[in-house]
Amino acid sequence: MLQTEEEYTRILRGRLEGTLPGEELNDIISDYSDHFRIGKSDGRSEEELYRSLGSPEDVAREIRATHLVKKAEDDKTCGNIFHAVLATLGLGLFNLVFVLVPFIILVLLLLVVFVVGILFTVLGPVALVYSLLQILGIPAFAIWQSPVAGVFFSIGITTLGLLFVIGDYYLARFFYHIGIRYLKWNIGVITGTERVA
Amino acid sequence: MSTDGRGPQKSACFPCHLRIGGMSAARILLWLAAITIVSFAIGFGLLALSGGFPPSPDQGFSPFRHTALLVPNTTSIPLDGASAGDLQITLGAGELSVQGGAPDAMLIETTVFSQSPVWQPDLVQIVNNSRKSVTITDKGHKGKALFAVDSPNSWEIRISDNVPVRLDVNVGGGDSQLNLGTLNLETISVHTGAGDTTIDLGGYRGGRFDAAIKNGVGDLTLRIPGSSNTRILVHQGIGDITADGFVQHEGTYVTPGFNSSLAVNEITLNQGVGSLSLEII
Numbered sequence: 001m002l003q004t005e006e007e008y009t010r011i012l013r014g015r016l017e018g019t020l021p022g023e024e025l026n027d028i029i030s031d032y033s034d035h036f037r038i039g040k041s042d043g044r045s046e047e048e049l050y051r052s053l054g055s056p057e058d059v060a061r062e063i064r065a066t067h068l069v070k071k072a073e074d075d076k077t078c079g080n081i082f083h084a085v086l087a088t089l090g091l092g093l094f095n096l097v098f099v100l101v102p103f104i105i106l107v108l109l110l111l112v113v114f115v116v117g118i119l120f121t122v123l124g125p126v127a128l129v130y131s132l133l134q135i136l137g138i139p140a141f142a143i144w145q146s147p148v149a150g151v152f153f154s155i156g157i158t159t160l161g162l163l164f165v166i167g168d169y170y171l172a173r174f175f176y177h178i179g180i181r182y183l184k185w186n187i188g189v190i191t192g193t194e195r196v197a
Numbered sequence: 198m199s200t201d202g203r204g205p206q207k208s209a210c211f212p213c214h215l216r217i218g219g220m221s222a223a224r225i226l227l228w229l230a231a232i233t234i235v236s237f238a239i240g241f242g243l244l245a246l247s248g249g250f251p252p253s254p255d256q257g258f259s260p261f262r263h264t265a266l267l268v269p270n271t272t273s274i275p276l277d278g279a280s281a282g283d284l285q286i287t288l289g290a291g292e293l294s295v296q297g298g299a300p301d302a303m304l305i306e307t308t309v310f311s312q313s314p315v316w317q318p319d320l321v322q323i324v325n326n327s328r329k330s331v332t333i334t335d336k337g338h339k340g341k342a343l344f345a346v347d348s349p350n351s352w353e354i355r356i357s358d359n360v361p362v363r364l365d366v367n368v369g370g371g372d373s374q375l376n377l378g379t380l381n382l383e384t385i386s387v388h389t390g391a392g393d394t395t396i397d398l399g400g401y402r403g404g405r406f407d408a409a410i411k412n413g414v415g416d417l418t419l420r421i422p423g424s425s426n427t428r429i430l431v432h433q434g435i436g437d438i439t440a441d442g443f444v445q446h447e448g449t450y451v452t453p454g455f456n457s458s459l460a461v462n463e464i465t466l467n468q469g470v471g472s473l474s475l476e477i478i
Contacts, residue, residue: 146247149239155232159233
């Protein structure tokens with residue numbers, strides 16, 4: 001494989017097309033072309049410049065991960081954070097442990113809180129009906145030690161369920177915010193830039 | 198490279214700006230939290246006032262009845278023309294409640310709460326002349342051993358108030374509540390291994406009876422009507438004994454106004470380890 005500027009920018013463009021918008025992609029390719037142009041004017045060969053920039057595949061992965069994390073930060077959607085996590089995983093196999101595992105744990109936690117919230121929200125009114133029927137003296141519905149207390153417990157269960165569901169949303173936003181910061185830190189550590197703008 | 202382009206903040210915070218009836222999301226959350234706290238506080242307060250809390254904190258507490266989430270299975274056993282009954286109840290582990298109030302023409306009615314139909318006890322009934330014998334035996338759950346600690350197994354047994362019965366109760370482990378005041382008893386035999394036992398004969402109007410009670414480990418409470426002519430011979434192992442209202446003579450306790458020349462209800466009581474409470478009601 002020839003280690004030329006053309007080959008470098010061709011690989012870079014091929015890896016980033018479809019991820020970055022055309023204008024942004026052209027800017028990046030232009031930056032790397034400038035790097036080659038300035039280097040050549042200093043008397044360095046294309047092969048030397050090629051090696052100094054690092055593998056175009058690795059550079060493309062870093063740019064892609066940085067772009068997708070930034071996109072997830074600007075546009076908070078499940079799809080964007082998912083793509084950002086996947087892109088970050090591509091930076092190193094060890095990120096299966098440092099990114100994928102925490103991501104799965106947080107998603108499961110949010111899911112559990114949501115499901116419990118929905119269950120409480122649905123079962124609360126059912127328990128309330130049981131309380132009222134128990135107060136009316138129907139033995140089949142006698143689930144509470146004290147049916148009057150059961151009325152209040154049912155109301156409490158329902159509102160607790162609603163709190164879980166709504167609280168889950170805010171918890172998701174919090175985790176999203178923390179997750180983005182963590183991904184940026186992770187990319188920064190891997191690429192050696194420490195801080196990704 | 199430039200990745201500064203800011204996309205639309207389409208999901209920035211929908212609930213933050215959510216308004217229901219003029220209330221913001223934060224206010225709604227505060228109201229929900231307040232309602233939750235107040236509801237549970239009132240619920241627990243009502244339970245405390247109604248005596249729904251367990252006597253000691255180490256016992257499990259739930260606002261639900263312990264049988265609420267179990268599958269009940271009710272069986273009625275008719276008298277079949279008998280004028281008296283012999284009942285033998287053997288429960289390996291679980292909670293037992295025995296009381297009067299079986300439907301007319303029925304000797305007993307059993308409701309077994311358990312998690313599985315295979316845990317239902319064996320029921321054997323035999324009619325011999327004018328007596329009907331019923332044996333209810335816990336089969337012992339081999340599969341249950343895996344869940345032995347928390348496996349719920351609760352029996353509620355209602356006995357006919359109209360015929361004299363001989364009652365034989367054996368419980369290996371678990372609490373037993375025997376409310377026998379409405380029954381007509383000939384003999385009572387209660388043998389419990391471990392667990393608290395309460396035998397309440399309040400309001401008893403039936404005939405004279407003899408009783409033998411053996412309690413292994415656990416507290417035992419025996420309630421006797423003050424108007425009855427009852428003598429209790431106590432063999433107490435380790436534990437306190439209280440017998441307010443009884444007249445005591447060495448290990449024997451008699452009800453006030455006891456007259457040995459009249460028909461006497463004789464109770465022999467062997468208590469192993471645990472407190473013994475004799476109560477006049």
